[in-house]
Amino acid sequence: MVQRQLPKPRDIAPLMKFKKFDFNASRRRLDAALTIEDLHKIAKRRTPKAAFDYTDGAAEGEFSLTRAREAFQDIEFNPSILRDVSEVDTSCEIFGGRSALPFGIAPTGFTRLMQTEGEIAGATAAGAAGIPFTLSTLGTTSIEAVKEANPDGRNWFQLYVMKDREISYALTERAGKAGFDTLFFTVDTPVAGARLRDKRNGFSIPPQLSLGTVLNAIPRPWWWYDFLTTPPLEFASLSSTGGTVGELLDKAMDPSISFEDLKIIRELFPGKLVVKGVQNVEDAKQLASLGVDGIVLSNHGGRQLDRAPVPFHLLPEVVREVGEDLEVTIDTGIMNGADIVASIALGAKFTLIGRAYLYGLMAGGRAGVDRTIEILADQVQRTMKLLEVPNLAELEPKHVTQLERLVPRAR
Template identity: 40%
Template sequence: MPMRKLYRGGDPRRAQNIVELRAMAAARIPNFCFEYLDGGADDEVTLRQNRASFDAVTFQPRTLVDVSERDLGCELFGSRIAMPAIIAPTGFNGLLSHEGDLMLAEAARDAGIPMCQSMVSTVSLERIVESGVRHWMQIYPFKDRENLAGVVKRAEVAGSEAIVLTTDVAAFGNREWDRRNYRAPMKLNVDNLVDVATRWRWLFDVLIPHGMPRFRNLGDFLPPGQDSARNAATFLSSQMDPSLNWDDVAWLRELWPRKLLVKGILRPDDALRAKQLGVDGLVVTNHGGRQLDTCVAPIEVLPEIREAVGPEMTLVIDSGLRRGSDFVKARALGADAAMSGRATLYGLAAAGRPGVARALEILRSEMDRTLALLGCPEMTRIGPDSVRFPPR
């Protein structure tokens, strides 16, 4: 009888990797929450391809190199980070654990890395900034530009380092497995209601006594009293602006005085246009496989985009990272750092803040071990000669 079984209990210290934290998360939170966290669009081809593309990158290590001391640190916008990682912007995190966004921020702060907060998070951006984390604020292209400018101004006053404009939501991706959990918009079917009633740890963390999480950064957009996750979802979907174009990027560049990143770039020509408009950085992403299915994986096009924009522009990659070695591969192929959404969210869903801390600890130790085995004592020395990447 096979003895290989993933741990599914509640102690994050027992998790050996991100996959095990995922199993723990599935055991703790309701099915509808886990499906929202874990699923992808349509047939989930992009979701699988994101992982397969990282697996296709292989290492070519050096030997007989002194790696007794190793440094994972690198620079991002002129300031040092402890490892080339950023917590990616993700919404509705209050459904995974009470004030989950604050837990992500505190764990990122303690790990010496930035956090990019989602506009549809359930903790105010001011509270996240007050945590002391290096703070980036993600925004969606809502039709109401006046109130959108208000969120940007709030981020400026609070002290956010960067604004990250998400550009790949002209329409919401078709996440069929997520939709199957509901009998009507935001109304769970019977099977899921029964499942919720059995998740005692989650119930007494999220719903009792706090109630349904609320969108703390969207008050000006929403009708009075409609800021709960249950009531606001349909309204927010109607606010997404499919007319978003490069003129809006120029408008935001003029409005925002600090670092500006455009998230959703997958083409070298788009990357060049962003650079010409004065954008400071790009996030090369396919939205984690949650939007367009059968889409190119970011790691596949990262070298082309780096070649197009040159060494001076900051490039961040996300989508599909599950191992510390993935972050090293991203650095080797041209990224300054990599964002991870699901990896840290699995930790959050599994065990709250200790789970996030464990996820970051796992990724850090895997990066460190990868450097040692590559014969590379410093993260900043990683380059294309450390990897082999099959041609497209």
């Protein structure tokens, strides 16, 4: 028989302590976000549809993005046992410098359209966390302003080769003069991909008012207040705007980009030169023979060629072929710290987050970016401890099994 008795007040008192209410609604939202997907949901609620879909969407049927994320889901970890992981070291060396974590912020275009703090929020959050920040050619904050905001952190610059080569050359020289230590020479954008969400939404730069945008803005007045009461958007490279993002890219980008352009940029930039957008082993080997410092395996977040190769699938073979000759990094589809750990285990020296950072930015500005980094850092550390690996150098291919969902048919 269970013995029962009337509870005494002194027994109940410890159970009646309520959590102190936080009157800061933004902080409450961000504290409640435990995953990047949580930040994604907040961002969707707080951002007008056209701006959110520009960030969230990809090209055509969005198969490349879906498959990239599925590739990270389709892994099996193989943990060790009885290792001391009371402390884990998440720091690494990448492109000649240190990062406190094995990920940095990827270049993103038109960032102040998502949330008015834009690249400044990203750069300052990255600097505070001790990780690199990458400014896009199509960023909405100047090279010099990013350097001023993050004077002691690592700033990288992503370069598009424009039809007007002098624009690209001038940007390269400005980045070098400002002390940006790494340049990403981007090779996967001879023309813009077909980003159908933007076309369906009538999304343009700058945003154009229509009945649809007005109705969509009604439950999101804070976004329009920020947009209309802060300085006009300024682009790092484009002197004029008007049209969809795809139309702007097609006007600016040059499909005749070649290895000769790579050579010229190498001569102009004093820091590390990394080629972003590599999508096969043969190109990786050729770039290694040319002496570039690194490559980024990337399909541009699925925003260019739909059904493009999945970077995470390419990673092991590329590392086997060129990993001794250059530093291999990876982006596209990373939504969890476990994705980052798996990439490092399979040979990547570093990873880059794009949408994950922007979801945090849209969810809460600088504080939201801080929360993104905090969530991913916690996931990285926990995954390493559960794998019983005390530092990044000890992560090896044996710790990860890539499961097969898409298997090529025999020819």
